[in-house]
Amino acid sequence: NAGVTQTPKFQVLKTGQSMTLQCAQDMNHEYMSWYRQDPGMGLRLIHYSVGAGITDQGEVPNGYNVSRSTTEDFPLRLLSAAPSQTSVYFCASSRLANYEQYFGPGTRLTVT
Amino acid sequence: RKEVEQDPGPFNVPEGATVAFNCTYSNSASQSFFWYRQDCRKEPKLLMSVYSSGNEDGRFTAQLNRASQYISLLIRDSKLSDSATYLCAVNMRGTGFQKLVFGTGTRLLVSP
Numbered sequence: 001n002a003g004v005t006q007t008p009k010f011q012v013l014k015t016g017q018s019m020t021l022q023c024a025q026d027m028n029h030e031y032m033s034w035y036r037q038d039p040g041m042g043l044r045l046i047h048y049s050v051g052a053g054i055t056d057q058g059e060v061p062n063g064y065n066v067s068r069s070t071t072e073d074f075p076l077r078l079l080s081a082a083p084s085q086t087s088v089y090f091c092a093s094s095r096l097a098n099y100e101q102y103f104g105p106g107t108r109l110t111v112t
Numbered sequence: 113r114k115e116v117e118q119d120p121g122p123f124n125v126p127e128g129a130t131v132a133f134n135c136t137y138s139n140s141a142s143q144s145f146f147w148y149r150q151d152c153r154k155e156p157k158l159l160m161s162v163y164s165s166g167n168e169d170g171r172f173t174a175q176l177n178r179a180s181q182y183i184s185l186l187i188r189d190s191k192l193s194d195s196a197t198y199l200c201a202v203n204m205r206g207t208g209f210q211k212l213v214f215g216t217g218t219r220l221l222v223s224p
Binding site: 033035040041042043044045048050054056058059090094096098099100101102103104105106 | 120144146154155156157158161199201203209210211212213214215216217
């Protein structure tokens with residue numbers, strides 16, 4: 001099993017550009033989530049999903065969209081990148097039964 | 113008040129010492145509790161789940177105190193390799209579904 005995979009590993013965007021961060025898992029987990037991690041702020045939940053077609057907002061959803069069309073994939077879209085979105089983004093997945101989340105390796109995003 | 117709070121540290125301890133971290137949570141209805149370990153510039157990795165009766169894994173012991181709404185992590189006989197940031201996570205109800213919320217992490221530095 002590959003576990004949770006994320007692409008790209010690194011990305012530099014200009015202000016106003018849009019892009020999609022990809023996340024996939026092969027563990028048949030129902031629950032998937034996106035976090036951003038900034039120095040001193042810990043992991044902050046952006047959006048999460050409890051199954052295909054079901055998503056909900058986390059703590060910091062503004063400027064991000066998600067969709068969950070399959071169990072495996074949970075892409076995160078930045079609509080119009082801003083410097084405040086410079087961060088490390090982690091995707092995670094778990095079974096709904098236990099919430100033991102497994103994380104992907106992260107995407108380091110810089111917006112200039 | 114934050115939903116999940118941790119002392120950011122750093123905790124500086126010598127090899128062989130015993131060190132304990134606490135994590136407080138705000139939602140008394142929370143049912144799932146976890147400790148994660150995060151190394152510098154890496155993804156968080158599940159260290160252990162925290163059960164009502166407490167649990168132990170080698171040198172690591174986790175406890176849950178529901179009355180005071182906190183979980184704890186005890187590390188005995190600290191090793192240099194234990195140096196990392198330790199994150200607690202607690203499940204809470206979001207606007208629609210359960211979500212996992214992380215603390216900001218406690219940094220541990222073990223010195224020779």
